[in-house]
Amino acid sequence: MSKSNLSKYKIVFLGEQNVGKTSLITRFMYDTFDSSYAATIGIDFLSKTMYLDDKTIRLQLWDTAGQERFRSLIPSYIRDSHVAVIVYDISSKKSFDLLDKWVEDVKLERDNNVVICLIGNKNDLTNERQVSIQDGELKAKKLDAKIFLETSSKLGYNVKNLFKKIAKTLPEFEEIQKGNEEEEMIDINIENKENQESQCQC
DSSP: OOGGGSEEEEEEEEOSTTSSHHHHHHHHHHSOOOOSOOOOOSEEEEEEEEEETTEEEEEEEEEEOOSGGGGGGHHHHHTTOSEEEEEEETTOHHHHHTHHHHHHHHHHHHTTSSEEEEEEEOTTOGGGOOSOHHHHHHHHHHTTOSEEEEOBTTTTBTHHHHHHHHHHHSHHHHHHHHHHHHHHHHHHHHHHHHHHHHHOOO
């Protein structure tokens, strides 16, 4: 399939400064981790071709800055996104408490036409944990997030899994899943009918 024919999906990464948005993207793109921290200035863009379930798609990853001075840029990048990945740091209660604000920004621009993912990053910092998994799950439920995961960019924990889960929420894969469910229903109906016929005392 030529690149021009690939389905493209825009994924925007949001969250406070230093929660690990760039590290998540770098781990997914290059399977590397850089321990030296450099704040994202404005907006960075990367794209990657992903192969899943015999389909090929192009993910456009938009890495946004967490600093307040860049906040005015972000709404325009949310506006045409398919997925919003909102990241907090499990060792920072403040980054967790500010999630509502980021979700509100997304919903203002996209209403309900976007998949919201809530990600608790830096899962490797267990001794410094300030946010429990249970608190993360409750927050995800409250904010109507379709995906909740804890990840570690440093260890690579759950990073590939995150992008697989994201891909499966996209329209092309939802159609496959729906088709599979319909096939299962047809199989069940045929099986039930055959059972009824075999039990019939004709």
